[in-house]
Amino acid sequence: MSTETIQVGQAVPDFALETYNPATGDFDEVSIEKQKSEGRWTALFFYPADFTFV
Amino acid sequence: MGCDIITVSGDTKFVHLAWQTSEQELSAVKYQMGADPTGKLARMFGVWLEDAGVPLRGTFLISPDGTLMNTEINFLNMGRNIDEMMRKFKANMYLAKKATEGCPAKWKEEGDVTLKPSAKMVGKVHEALANDGNPA
Structure with missing residues (x-):
């Protein structure tokens, strides 16, 4: 499965992720649709894997 | 700072929970930890590194209208x-409010000199930077 890579200045396609939310200690979900509807900036921080040095 | 940080790795939300609750270095973490197990x-x-099955250290800033505004990709190590990240985030968030301005290389925070591209600016960037953004 290949997806076209987004460039700076382009619209980010809709996406949603299952999350763990440490602020509530519960599972949650984030989506770009919700961020847009609430007028919020989003920063995605990708990192290789849990249980490795940060 | 008016920006929601979401961390993402290929781990599931269950592993995120286990890591955050067991690693004391992460005890103060408050941001959502996203699961992207398929990459x-x-x-x-x-x-996404296909051979390793993990993502590189990529950072992506998305504006409230869903536009990708900034990227930084570091290798695994x-x-x-x-x-560095905060300067770029602040500049992008500032420019979203000030569409006619540009943040020069040394811009750090609101109040620092910005430039307004115009015919008068051509060949006078040096003077403008020394004169509160106005070409002399």
Whole structure:
């Protein structure tokens, strides 16, 4: 499965992720649709894997 | 700072929970930890290493209208510097409010000199930077 890579200045396609939310200690979900509807900036921080040095 | 940080790796939300609750270094973490076990999102942003099955250290800033505004991609062994990230985030958030301005290389925060491209500015960037953004 290949997806076209987004460039700076382009619209980010809709996406949603299952999350763990440490602020509530519960599972949650984030989506770009919700961020847009609430007028919020989003920063995605990708990192290789849990249980490795940060 | 008016920006929601979401961390993302190929781990599931269950592993995120186990890591955050067992690692004392992460005890103060408050941001959402996203699960991208198939690498679908990482591929969308061009940071998925197919052979290793993990994402590179990519950072992506998305504006409230859903536009990708900034990227930084570091290799696996290179950590991110929060001051570098914050400068770029602040500049993008400032420019979203000030569409006619540009943030020069040394811009650090609101109040620092910005430039307004115009015919008068051509060949006078040096003078403008020394004169509160106005070409002399």
